[in-house]
Amino acid sequence: xxxxxxxxxxxxxxxxxxxxxxxxxxxxxxxxxxxxxxxxxxxxxxxxxxxxxxxxxxxxxxxxxxxxxxxxxxxxxxxxxxxxxxxxxxxxxxxxxxxxxxxxxxxxxxxxxxxxxxxxxxxxxxxxxxxxxxxxxxxxxxxxxxxxxxxxxxxxxxxxxxxxxxxxxxxxxxxxxxxxxxxxxxxxxxxxxxxxxxxxxxxxxxxxxxxxx
Numbered sequence: 001x002x003x004x005x006x007x008x009x010x011x012x013x014x015x016x017x018x019x020x021x022x023x024x025x026x027x028x029x030x031x032x033x034x035x036x037x038x039x040x041x042x043x044x045x046x047x048x049x050x051x052x053x054x055x056x057x058x059x060x061x062x063x064x065x066x067x068x069x070x071x072x073x074x075x076x077x078x079x080x081x082x083x084x085x086x087x088x089x090x091x092x093x094x095x096x097x098x099x100x101x102x103x104x105x106x107x108x109x110x111x112x113x114x115x116x117x118x119x120x121x122x123x124x125x126x127x128x129x130x131x132x133x134x135x136x137x138x139x140x141x142x143x144x145x146x147x148x149x150x151x152x153x154x155x156x157x158x159x160x161x162x163x164x165x166x167x168x169x170x171x172x173x174x175x176x177x178x179x180x181x182x183x184x185x186x187x188x189x190x191x192x193x194x195x196x197x198x199x200x201x202x203x204x205x206x207x208x209x210x211x212x213x
Contacts, residue, residue, distance in 0.1 A: 002043040003116035003124050004030060005132060005146045006086050009139040010111065015039040015086065016167035016179075018143035020151060020160070020190050027164030027182030035168045035178075038064065038087035044100045044117040045080040058087055065093035082106075084113045109133065114146065120154030127153035140167040140179055144197055151190040163189035165197060 004019035017031035017039050032040040032051030037059045042050040050071055057067040064085030072078045072095060079097035082104065086092040092113035094106040104117035107129045114128040131149035135142040144165055151160070163186075167179040181196050183189040 002026065002030060002082075003114075003119060003128065003147075003150045004041040004043060004084070005112060005114045005128055005143055005150075006039045006041050006084050006092065007112035007132065007139055007143055008039070008086050008088070012139070012169070013088075014139040014167055014169055016139045016143050016165070017041050018147040018163075018165045019043070020147055020163035020193075022158040022161050024162050024184050025182075026162040027166070027180070027184075031164055031166040033166050033168040033178070034059065036088070038085060039166075039168075040064075040068075040083065040085045041115065042081070042083045043115070044082035044097070044104070045077060047075060047077070047081055047083075050075070050081065050083045054083070054085055058085065063087060063090040063093070065090070068093060068095060082115055082117050084115050086111075086113060112146075114150075116150070118158065123153040124150045140165060140197065143167070144194060147190055148194065160187065160189055161185060163193040165193060 002021040006017050008015050015033050019030045029046045030041050030043050034055045040051045040054045054067050079099040082096045084094040092108050094113050094115050101118040103119045103121050106115040107125050114125050128146040128150040132146040135145045162184045164182045183192045186192045
Protein backbone atom coordinates (compact mmCIF):
# COMPACT_ATOMS: atom_id res chain seq x y z
CA UNK A 1 0.00 0.00 0.00
CA UNK A 2 2.96 2.28 0.62
CA UNK A 3 6.63 2.96 -0.02
CA UNK A 4 8.73 4.92 2.47
CA UNK A 5 12.25 5.69 3.65
CA UNK A 6 13.51 6.58 7.13
CA UNK A 7 16.94 8.10 7.74
CA UNK A 8 19.28 9.97 10.03
CA UNK A 9 22.01 12.55 9.40
CA UNK A 10 25.07 11.92 11.54
CA UNK A 11 26.41 15.46 11.15
CA UNK A 12 23.29 17.42 12.07
CA UNK A 13 21.36 14.85 14.08
CA UNK A 14 18.25 15.12 11.92
CA UNK A 15 15.78 12.25 11.65
CA UNK A 16 13.25 11.98 8.86
CA UNK A 17 10.66 9.99 6.94
CA UNK A 18 9.45 10.34 3.35
CA UNK A 19 6.45 8.34 2.15
CA UNK A 20 3.88 7.99 -0.61
CA UNK A 21 0.80 5.82 -1.10
CA UNK A 22 -2.43 5.41 -3.05
CA UNK A 23 -4.78 6.38 -0.19
CA UNK A 24 -5.38 9.82 1.41
CA UNK A 25 -3.65 11.38 4.41
CA UNK A 26 -0.48 9.31 4.52
CA UNK A 27 1.27 12.12 6.40
CA UNK A 28 -1.12 11.72 9.33
CA UNK A 29 -0.55 7.98 9.64
CA UNK A 30 2.84 6.65 8.54
CA UNK A 31 5.67 9.06 9.55
CA UNK A 32 6.61 9.60 13.19
CA UNK A 33 9.69 11.58 14.29
CA UNK A 34 10.90 12.93 17.62
CA UNK A 35 13.99 15.16 18.01
CA UNK A 36 16.85 13.40 19.74
CA UNK A 37 15.01 10.06 19.77
CA UNK A 38 14.47 8.74 16.25
CA UNK A 39 12.00 8.06 13.46
CA UNK A 40 9.44 5.36 12.70
CA UNK A 41 7.41 4.52 9.59
CA UNK A 42 4.37 2.34 10.28
CA UNK A 43 2.42 1.04 7.28
CA UNK A 44 0.55 -1.90 5.69
CA UNK A 45 -2.83 -1.93 7.48
CA UNK A 46 -1.26 0.83 9.52
CA UNK A 47 -1.18 0.68 13.29
CA UNK A 48 -0.43 4.27 14.29
CA UNK A 49 0.33 3.17 17.87
CA UNK A 50 3.48 1.48 16.59
CA UNK A 51 4.76 4.94 15.69
CA UNK A 52 3.48 6.87 18.69
CA UNK A 53 4.30 4.29 21.34
CA UNK A 54 7.43 3.13 19.55
CA UNK A 55 9.03 6.55 19.96
CA UNK A 56 7.98 6.64 23.62
CA UNK A 57 9.65 3.30 24.29
CA UNK A 58 12.75 4.31 22.35
CA UNK A 59 12.94 7.47 24.45
CA UNK A 60 13.21 5.23 27.52
CA UNK A 61 16.37 3.70 26.09
CA UNK A 62 15.33 0.69 24.00
CA UNK A 63 16.79 0.37 20.53
CA UNK A 64 14.38 0.33 17.54
CA UNK A 65 14.34 -3.46 17.26
CA UNK A 66 13.58 -4.07 20.94
CA UNK A 67 11.01 -1.27 21.08
CA UNK A 68 9.05 -2.37 18.01
CA UNK A 69 9.17 -6.09 18.78
CA UNK A 70 7.81 -5.36 22.26
CA UNK A 71 4.83 -3.63 20.66
CA UNK A 72 4.34 -6.12 17.82
CA UNK A 73 3.99 -9.08 20.21
CA UNK A 74 0.96 -7.27 21.68
CA UNK A 75 -0.56 -6.58 18.24
CA UNK A 76 -3.08 -9.23 17.16
CA UNK A 77 -2.69 -8.11 13.53
CA UNK A 78 1.13 -8.05 13.57
CA UNK A 79 1.41 -10.32 10.53
CA UNK A 80 -0.26 -7.60 8.44
CA UNK A 81 2.05 -4.80 9.59
CA UNK A 82 5.18 -3.30 8.15
CA UNK A 83 7.18 -1.00 10.42
CA UNK A 84 10.69 0.45 10.49
CA UNK A 85 12.59 2.42 13.11
CA UNK A 86 15.88 4.26 13.51
CA UNK A 87 17.56 6.00 16.47
CA UNK A 88 20.83 7.80 17.24
CA UNK A 89 23.17 4.86 17.71
CA UNK A 90 21.75 1.58 16.47
CA UNK A 91 21.25 -0.20 13.16
CA UNK A 92 17.85 0.54 11.56
CA UNK A 93 15.25 -2.15 12.15
CA UNK A 94 12.44 -3.18 9.79
CA UNK A 95 9.70 -5.76 10.19
CA UNK A 96 7.39 -7.07 7.46
CA UNK A 97 4.64 -9.48 8.49
CA UNK A 98 3.96 -12.59 6.44
CA UNK A 99 0.48 -11.32 5.55
CA UNK A 100 1.66 -8.10 3.90
CA UNK A 101 0.44 -7.83 0.30
CA UNK A 102 2.91 -8.54 -2.53
CA UNK A 103 5.11 -7.10 -3.60
CA UNK A 104 6.54 -6.26 -0.19
CA UNK A 105 10.06 -6.02 1.15
CA UNK A 106 12.78 -3.74 2.49
CA UNK A 107 16.42 -2.73 2.33
CA UNK A 108 18.43 -1.65 5.37
CA UNK A 109 21.45 0.64 5.06
CA UNK A 110 23.76 1.90 7.77
CA UNK A 111 21.83 5.11 8.36
CA UNK A 112 18.55 4.50 6.55
CA UNK A 113 15.93 1.90 5.72
CA UNK A 114 13.57 1.61 2.74
CA UNK A 115 10.37 -0.42 2.91
CA UNK A 116 7.24 -0.97 0.86
CA UNK A 117 4.22 -3.17 0.33
CA UNK A 118 1.66 -3.64 -2.45
CA UNK A 119 4.29 -2.32 -4.87
CA UNK A 120 4.79 -2.85 -8.58
CA UNK A 121 7.97 -4.74 -7.67
CA UNK A 122 11.36 -4.80 -5.97
CA UNK A 123 12.72 -2.13 -8.33
CA UNK A 124 11.00 0.54 -6.24
CA UNK A 125 12.98 -0.39 -3.13
CA UNK A 126 16.25 -0.80 -5.01
CA UNK A 127 15.93 2.56 -6.73
CA UNK A 128 15.19 4.34 -3.45
CA UNK A 129 18.20 2.81 -1.71
CA UNK A 130 20.52 3.67 -4.58
CA UNK A 131 19.25 7.26 -4.75
CA UNK A 132 19.68 7.82 -1.03
CA UNK A 133 23.20 6.41 -0.97
CA UNK A 134 24.21 8.56 -3.95
CA UNK A 135 22.82 11.79 -2.47
CA UNK A 136 24.41 14.38 -0.17
CA UNK A 137 23.32 17.43 1.80
CA UNK A 138 20.21 18.17 3.86
CA UNK A 139 18.43 15.00 4.97
CA UNK A 140 15.06 16.23 3.71
CA UNK A 141 16.46 16.62 0.20
CA UNK A 142 18.03 13.16 0.29
CA UNK A 143 14.81 11.51 1.48
CA UNK A 144 12.80 13.28 -1.19
CA UNK A 145 15.24 12.22 -3.91
CA UNK A 146 14.82 8.63 -2.76
CA UNK A 147 11.03 8.95 -2.84
CA UNK A 148 11.18 10.38 -6.36
CA UNK A 149 13.34 7.46 -7.46
CA UNK A 150 10.88 5.01 -5.99
CA UNK A 151 7.97 6.62 -7.80
CA UNK A 152 9.89 6.62 -11.08
CA UNK A 153 10.60 2.91 -10.61
CA UNK A 154 6.93 2.04 -10.22
CA UNK A 155 5.81 2.85 -6.69
CA UNK A 156 2.41 1.71 -5.40
CA UNK A 157 0.80 -0.64 -7.91
CA UNK A 158 -2.67 0.82 -7.21
CA UNK A 159 -1.72 4.35 -8.24
CA UNK A 160 -0.93 7.68 -6.58
CA UNK A 161 -2.79 9.85 -4.09
CA UNK A 162 -0.76 11.21 -1.17
CA UNK A 163 2.82 11.86 -0.05
CA UNK A 164 4.60 13.35 2.96
CA UNK A 165 7.99 14.44 4.23
CA UNK A 166 8.71 14.81 7.96
CA UNK A 167 12.12 15.89 9.29
CA UNK A 168 13.08 16.91 12.83
CA UNK A 169 16.38 18.24 14.29
CA UNK A 170 18.46 16.63 17.01
CA UNK A 171 17.08 18.85 19.77
CA UNK A 172 13.85 20.91 20.01
CA UNK A 173 15.74 24.15 20.68
CA UNK A 174 17.96 23.95 17.62
CA UNK A 175 17.36 26.67 15.01
CA UNK A 176 15.96 24.27 12.44
CA UNK A 177 12.29 23.70 13.19
CA UNK A 178 10.45 20.55 12.20
CA UNK A 179 9.72 20.26 8.49
CA UNK A 180 6.29 18.71 7.90
CA UNK A 181 5.02 18.75 4.30
CA UNK A 182 1.92 16.81 3.20
CA UNK A 183 0.12 16.32 -0.10
CA UNK A 184 -3.32 14.71 -0.30
CA UNK A 185 -5.68 13.68 -3.11
CA UNK A 186 -3.31 14.75 -5.87
CA UNK A 187 -2.75 12.99 -9.23
CA UNK A 188 1.04 13.22 -8.81
CA UNK A 189 1.69 13.63 -5.06
CA UNK A 190 5.46 13.09 -5.10
CA UNK A 191 5.92 15.80 -7.75
CA UNK A 192 3.70 18.13 -5.75
CA UNK A 193 5.70 17.34 -2.61
CA UNK A 194 8.83 18.38 -4.51
CA UNK A 195 7.20 21.64 -5.62
CA UNK A 196 6.25 22.59 -2.06
CA UNK A 197 9.58 21.46 -0.64
CA UNK A 198 11.46 23.64 -3.11
CA UNK A 199 9.44 26.64 -1.92
CA UNK A 200 10.48 25.95 1.68
CA UNK A 201 13.66 23.99 1.32
CA UNK A 202 16.29 26.71 0.89
CA UNK A 203 15.74 27.94 4.42
CA UNK A 204 16.14 24.44 5.79
CA UNK A 205 19.23 23.74 3.71
CA UNK A 206 20.95 26.89 5.00
CA UNK A 207 20.09 26.18 8.62
CA UNK A 208 21.20 22.57 8.23
CA UNK A 209 24.59 23.82 6.96
CA UNK A 210 24.84 26.09 10.00
CA UNK A 211 24.35 23.09 12.31
CA UNK A 212 27.25 21.29 10.62
CA UNK A 213 29.74 24.07 11.43
